[in-house]
Amino acid sequence: xxxxxxxxxxxxxxxxxxxxxxxxxxxxxxxxxxxxxxxxxxxxxxxxxxxxxxxxxxxxxxxxxxxxxxxxxxxxxxxxxxxxxxxxxxxxxxxxxxxxxxxxxxxxxxxxxxxxxxxxxxxxxxxxxxxxxxxxxxxxxxxxxxxxxxxxxxxxxxxxx
Numbered sequence: 001x002x003x004x005x006x007x008x009x010x011x012x013x014x015x016x017x018x019x020x021x022x023x024x025x026x027x028x029x030x031x032x033x034x035x036x037x038x039x040x041x042x043x044x045x046x047x048x049x050x051x052x053x054x055x056x057x058x059x060x061x062x063x064x065x066x067x068x069x070x071x072x073x074x075x076x077x078x079x080x081x082x083x084x085x086x087x088x089x090x091x092x093x094x095x096x097x098x099x100x101x102x103x104x105x106x107x108x109x110x111x112x113x114x115x116x117x118x119x120x121x122x123x124x125x126x127x128x129x130x131x132x133x134x135x136x137x138x139x140x141x142x143x144x145x146x147x148x149x150x151x152x153x154x155x156x157x158x159x160x161x
Contacts, residue, residue, distance in 0.1 A: 001031050008071055015069055025051045026062040030072070030084065037075070037083040037106050077106060077135060096133065100140035101155050102147070107140065 008027060009019040019027075029046040030038065038046070044059040063084055066072040072084045077099050096109040118129050139152050 001028070004031060008066075011069060011071060017065065017069075022051070022054050022058050023062045023065075025054060026059055027066070030086065034086060035108075037077075037085055039081050039083050043084070075133075078137065097135045098140065099135055099137050100143055101137055102139050102143040105140050105142065109134075 005019070005024065005027060012019050012023075025047050026043060029043055029050070033042075033046065036042070040056075040060050040063055043063065044054075044056045047054050047059055063072065063074075067074045067084070070087055073087045075083050075085060075097075077083070077097065096113075098107040098109065100106075114132055114134065118132060121127060122129050139147075139155065144152070
């Protein structure tokens with residue numbers, strides 16, 4: 001974790017920003033909960049446990065700054081809530097998500113399965129693709145084991161448009 005904090009400190013300095021204690025506390029919470037796709041409110045509640053003096057506005061500003069500097073990726077799973085995750089410095093593309101409409105679990109797909117599709121789109125539309133994102137909305141393996149197929153058919157109305 002310390003190595004990542006140091007790299008982020010260097011990125012901030014390169015853009016004339018400092019890694020303040022408030023920013024560091026926010027980043028540490030995100031690093032400790034990296035798999036959880038936290039909202040700003042989630043981050044704030046966790047930061048408050050460690051640093052009660054930090055306000056919600058400070059957390060929001062920190063998250064926005066980190067997004068602007070491409071340290072964090074701001075994502076939305078169709079429910080109107082912005083969530084944050086670290087950008088993978090080594091990946092060519094953003095990873096993809098499997099979103100369960102029953103329990104709300106978000107699983108990640110780290111394999112880039114869209115190489116051929118991306119090339120076809122690029123060729124057909126003469127469009128230089130910089131990145132792509134893909135989210136699948138459905139029922140996860142955990143929920144499938146708990147419900148019958150009629151119940152799965154009924155949840156289709158919960159899928160965001």
